[in-house]
Amino acid sequence: MQTDIAIKVSLGGMRRVFEAVDDCLHVEHYSVADPNVSLAKLTRENGNRAITTSLGSGVGTFVVAARDSELRLEQKGRVLFQGLMVEDSLTFVEGPDPIAVELQSDACLYVLTFLREPFRGPCSVVGGRFNIRDVRLRDLIGEICESSPARRGELTKDFSRLAFEHYRSLPRVHPLSAWRLSRVRRYAESRLDRRMSLEELADVAGFSRAHFAATFKAATSMSAHEFLLRMRIQAAARLLIGTDLALVEIALQTGFQNQPHFTTVFKRITAVTPRKWRKSRRSAVMAQSREQMADGVVVIEHLPGQPEGFLPHALH
Known part of the structure; x- marks a missing residue:
């Protein structure tokens, strides 16, 4: 696995793409030969409070959950997603404005940002965002991370193409607000x-x-x-x-x-x-x-009082 930077910090600080970091936040930046693409992996382990970080900016960003992750996504003060992003699910957000993500629990996310137009083919995005779930995309993002920088550039195009093809096959239903x-x-x-x-x-x-x-x-x-x-x-x-x-x-x-x-x-x-x-x-x-x-660090050991998520339907 070839990465540009692997960071594990003890307390809050400032780090390039991911602006706010936490004692439990681990960030890996991957080298990609294509200057249009930025790829990073964000992992949080043993978290004890909600933290907020910025995912930077580009014309389009894919956020892929490698495991169940409770989070809140915002762009320009508008809530795009709030709740449990389940393993193998993917969210796409379009637009140049930075995306703020508040992590409510342990998390593992891949963040794939296109600095210019993402490869999509003839596909319009309703509302500039969509959510899908596909294990093939999860496997492909893993392959991208394990590949060489040159190979990553090609695979990111495959990833974007597959994601938008999946999106086009979805029923045209607007998401619950x-x-x-x-x-x-x-x-x-x-x-x-x-x-x-x-x-x-x-x-x-x-x-x-x-x-x-x-x-x-x-x-x-x-x-x-x-x-x-x-x-x-x-x-x-x-x-x-x-x-x-x-x-x-x-x-x-x-x-x-x-x-x-x-x-x-x-x-x-x-x-x-x-x-x-x-x-x-x-x-x-x-x-x-x-x-x-x-290390002389004092940690208050407690868990968030209220989980951020939705709890629909009866358990049968």
Whole structure:
């Protein structure tokens, strides 16, 4: 893997493309022979507070989630996306204005910016942005990072071409607006410990069940049911690392029917059981705390009070 810069910092500071950095932020800048392309990987591990950074500017930017990442994207003060960006999903934002991203949790994002017009072919972008999900694009971005600078220039064109081809195949449905998503999120966050129907949340958004389901998927690149599952797992993860609650209590507090059901879903999404995840993450946090104390850095160990995300549809 050939990178220009690999940065891991202890406290806040200023670094070129990514302006605000955090004690848990790791940035890799990749060398690309094509001067039209900028590529970087942003990784956050063991984060304990929300942080905001800038993704720089260009005529078009792809943000690819290499894992589930809670974040908020803004451009010129307008919220483009807020919530859980799931693994293998991709967001495209068009326009020269810098994009601000607030990371609410651990994250792994690839940021591919075209400084001039991105290769797209005959394809217009509704609203200058779109969200899609495709494992082929995830695999391709990984191949780009592993390639030589010259090869990266060619592969980024393939990436852009494939992304826009995927976009053209999508139904022409406008995504649910940011303010409606925010309304649904606030409503659902206060009811995370119980079942919620799609009809109930559609009513909160002011749409019919069918229209809400379609616009929600257009906005988040997944079904409402899948999004809710992942949001429940995110909430459970906070309780696993931030409390000593028993697994059965965490399961019930996050809306699962019972502990076995919770364990099954948690393992499907994270590849490990809740018990193993709790043990490994706590060990990592303790090791990080000891290292920072040795360096004279004081860290306040707590988790964000409220997750940023949407919690639609009932868990069946």
